[in-house]
Amino acid sequence: MINTVFDILTIRKDFPILNRKVNGEALVYLDNAATSQTPKMVIDAIVDYYSRYNSNIHRGVHSLSQEATEMYEEARLKIQKHFNASKSHEIIFTPGTTYGINLVANGFSALLNKGDEIIVSALEHHSNIVPWQMLCERTGAVLKVIPMDLDGKLVMDEYHNLLNPKTKLVFCNHVSNALGTINPIKEIITAAHKVGAAVLIDGAQAAPHIKADVQQLDADFYVVSGHKMCGPTGVGILYGKEEWLNKLPPYQGGGEMIAEVTFEKTTYADLPHKFEAGTPNISGGIAFGAALDYMNTIGFDAIAQYEDELLKYATDQLLTIEGLKIYGTSSEKTAVVSFNIEGIHPYDIGSILDKLGIAVRTGHHCAQPIMDFYKIPGTVRASFSFYNTKEEIDVLVAGVKRAKAMLT
Incomplete structure (x- = not known):
């Protein structure tokens, strides 16, 4: 059970940027490993x-x-x-x-x-x-x-x-x-x-x-x-x-x-x-x-438990997409999913996702030796925070499926 203090709807209200639209679509911000968003009390x-x-x-x-x-x-x-x-x-x-x-x-x-x-x-x-x-x-x-x-x-x-x-x-x-x-x-x-x-x-x-x-x-x-x-x-x-x-x-x-x-x-x-x-x-x-x-105030134990749920849900849902491969499959990991779809460059997927209002990171993530180890040019990286939701992951998965259909 998530700590009763952890109320995702209340938490999301603390982040003004989550209300904006990108390219006419509701923002789904999944680039938290690069920069997290800022709550109003910090602003x-x-x-x-x-x-x-x-x-x-x-x-x-x-x-x-x-x-x-x-x-x-x-x-x-x-x-x-x-x-x-x-x-x-x-x-x-x-x-x-x-x-x-x-x-x-x-x-x-x-x-x-x-x-x-x-x-x-x-x-x-x-x-x-x-x-x-x-x-x-x-x-x-x-x-x-x-x-x-x-x-x-x-x-x-x-x-x-x-x-x-x-x-x-x-x-x-x-x-x-x-x-x-x-x-x-x-x-x-x-x-x-x-x-x-x-x-x-x-x-x-x-x-x-x-x-x-x-x-x-x-x-x-x-x-x-x-x-x-x-x-x-x-x-x-x-x-x-x-x-x-x-x-x-x-x-x-x-x-x-x-x-x-x-x-x-x-x-x-x-x-x-x-x-x-x-x-x-x-x-x-x-x-x-x-x-x-x-x-x-939210609590790091509650944050970790909730983000782990997001990670497991995202991993399971993304793996339903044929040809999708996840890099980084350790049992001990934080809420990051790096993936590619066979035959498609990660930048192309990221560009289409952006048109759908979905913010992910593409490329080598300033970790070129890792990409060289896997012999790939980069990955699509979706990284989650405690203010993200499973509904946003559903939007991501639908967006990846749409990008795949457009690019194959």
Whole structure:
């Protein structure tokens, strides 16, 4: 049974965009893995900031600055509580997941030596591949890859074989954006720590569905984007253990991240400000906190249970279409279905679905190595959120059938 608080009709009323039409048809938004939609209370938080207390933070003695600072730091505390970080200064506000990954990669440039090894998984988004390739080019470190199988799962025996005393860093997403696979990150982290390696988990796709406890996971770093979690674009967080954040040098220089500046020498501020140079996305940080309030009011257990029902229903209904193949068939996955129809390019299906008001993602989903593994150009990806319905899935299935009929 779904939590009685979980009322899909009431929830949908919270999202103004769900009322609009696209190409004359009611919007069916199934591109949540790219960006989730934003509830009115989060939109109101942004409007409230700019309407009542728009001001720069931390530096001003006047009332508006103090109000903005209080709200921004309150959002940091909400995020700390949500992810169960032990200290608020272990939460670094960033422009998003990609920025957080690059911040860590830049910092490790000073900590790696030629011949050191770093490990990524075959299921990564480009943003968790390219920065580490660049890091290897700068340092002479060697990049190793955990392979995947046809179900879209990591081959964990091979991962354990890759680990050795030269392994310094391991990077893995919590959930694959292209396939929805939930990776065994607790096992990955525990094994890496046994050889002395640090671990960064890309939580961008997991955070909307799974309430990660960074202390229980023992993650060294965990990165998230607000726009995947009903928040605004342009804001996210990097969680880092205090000991690791203190070891890394600042990523950018400028205001706020300094303790003292002279032309002879600059000293840096304590955490978290050491990594938060310049004026941040203040309204975005506050709104991210509001988004977490909203999702926690619904409850992540209820969200997960409902989305799992949507996933099973969508999988069953789509598989009734002859010639349709689903990629990513792990028993442990979030509400993502990536599929193709034999003989039809995914872009063509996506284009027809758009004409019917159905928003899906097509292409390689910034995960080209996965597509190369399956020897396909890309997939059609339908990704569901807790505000979607089975009726919308029925519209999707009918749309795919119509696209198939038009293209064959």
